[in-house]
Amino acid sequence: MTIFAYSYSDPLLGDEPVPWGEEVDRHYSDLGQRHQFQALLTDLATDCPDYLLLRRLDELGDNLAEIGDRLQHLENFALQVIATEPPYQTGITLDKADLGQLFRTMGDRLRQQKIQRGHAKNRRQCLPPPGRAPYGYKRGQDRYLIDRSTAPVVKDFCEHFLLFGSLRGAVRHLEQRFGKKIAVSTGRNWLTNPVYRGHLHYCDGKTMLKTHAAILNPGEAAQIDRLLRRNRSLAPRSASAPRCLAGLVQCQNCGSALTIARVTRRHQAQEYLYLRPLTCPQTPKCRAIAYDQVFQATIQKICQDLPNLTQQSQGPAPREQQAQLQAEVQQKEALIAALPTLAAQGIFDPDTAAQRRYTLHNEIAQLQAQLNQLPPANLQAIATTLSLESFWYDLSEVERRFYLREFLAQIQIQRTGSQEWQIQLNFNFSTSFRYTES
Structure with missing residues (x-):
């Protein structure tokens, strides 16, 4: 028993060639054009197999007329045509009684593929996708x-x-x-x-x-x-809370997040702020801590350790990585600039050049996304400014909240006694540091 197989892949639709099994004696595969199909017809005249495997009948042509003619041509040989994928799959062979329904299905699929090819060509030219424009x-x-x-x-x-x-x-x-x-x-x-x-x-x-x-x-x-x-990582209400430490402080002893409690005295305008655990399971419960003390301890420790911390993150490795990514971006931009010349010389046909340009633009976008995730080049200058205590006290609460959440992942309070506690700062981009306040 001899088995041949034929497959067609459309590069515009992103089809991949089919890896047929070892039972296939000869495989013909086309990409974009159907030159191998003509070679198949030539070989069938001298060496006709028992079976011809297809994925789908619509791989035989671009319209129903072509598919019908080529299917009739294949049936003139002494072989059986078998489609392996639904809705064309029949188990053993194609029954002529079912061809009417199959051709209607193929007609719908061919119209869908035509629309998809049009969208793919628009993508190659960087045109907007179909549909209404986004708001704005x-x-x-x-x-x-x-x-x-x-x-x-x-x-x-x-x-x-x-x-x-x-x-x-x-x-x-x-x-x-x-x-x-x-x-x-x-x-x-x-x-x-x-x-x-x-x-x-x-x-x-x-x-x-x-x-x-x-x-x-x-x-x-x-x-x-x-x-x-x-x-x-923040509670929904903490995201826009008026105080800059909201959502950042946690008690290390009981594991509870600390919320900001506001205390006032009757007939007095002055208010007092405290940090107290939300759900403390211990008995007696962890005591509240003055908000200003935690804030001052946090600022002092940031001013002390942030410059050294940013120097470590601004070492040669991130700079080399940034330079390497930028070199790759420039290399791909040079390839895009060379595509018109290659197309004029006949090395690339217009469709291949457009597909290559489309792929290179996407690779540049991925490299640019990696560059955006690297530490900023002026991180050391920012750290120098943030290491001044006067800078923090001149900011509004909204501005303090922005900078604290930019550099701090969490502020942990570790209690060493009834009135004594230690503060531990977990930075977003390095290891944690500890500050002691009693």
Whole structure:
């Protein structure tokens, strides 16, 4: 028994060649063109097998007429055609009585593939995906254009989130100021959608950079990503709490998070702030600690250790990694610049050159994302400024909250006595340090 197999892959649709099993005596595979199918027909005239395996009948042609003619041509030989994938799979062979239904199914599939090919060609040219433009944009001829009537709404929403760090608060602000009601999930999509950063992200997972005017600049986009990443570890109400230590302090003895308690005296305007455990299982319960003492101890320790800590993180390894990534980006940009020359010389055909350009743009986007995750180049200068105690006391509570959450993952209180305690700072980018205050 002799078995031949034929498969066709469309590069626009991302089809992969089929690895047939060892029972197949001869395999013919086409990519984009059907030259191997013509070779198959030539070989069938002299060496006809018992069976011919196909994945799907629509691999025989681009339309129903071609498929019907080629299927009839194959049946003129003394062989059996077997399709292995649904809905064409029949178990052993194709029954002519079922061809009508199969051809209707193939017609639907061919129309779908034609639409997908059109979308794939648009992606190669970095054109916007089909459908309505995102809120804040309108469709142009070949790119998204900023809608001057709605883009300020998105911009104000993002700026409010950058200022207060609260997603739900930004949603409420949008309704109060503009009368625009959106869901929290919609607001999160605005903050993370590459479209508002000037990029296009397609359904195949690839991202094209700088395809249209951006509403958010790269600095704002990176800051939004950091805020969202930090807020995942915080309670929802702590994200926009008025005090800068909210959501950061934890009691190491009982494992409870410390909340800020506000105490006032009758007929007096002065208030006192304390940090007390939310759910302390110990008896007696852990005592409350004055908020100002913990804040002052935290600032002193940050000013003492942050410069040395940033020097360690700014060592040669991150710099070498940054230089290596930048070199790779420049190399790929040089390849993109050389594609028109290669196409003019006939080395690449237009479709291959467009596909290569599309792939290189996506690889550059991935490298750029890795660069954005590295420590900033001016981290040492920032640490020098933050190491001044006067700097912290000149900030507002919102600004203190931003910087503390930028560098601190957690502040842990370890009690060594009824009135004595130690503070341990867990930084976001290095090991923890300990400060003792009694």
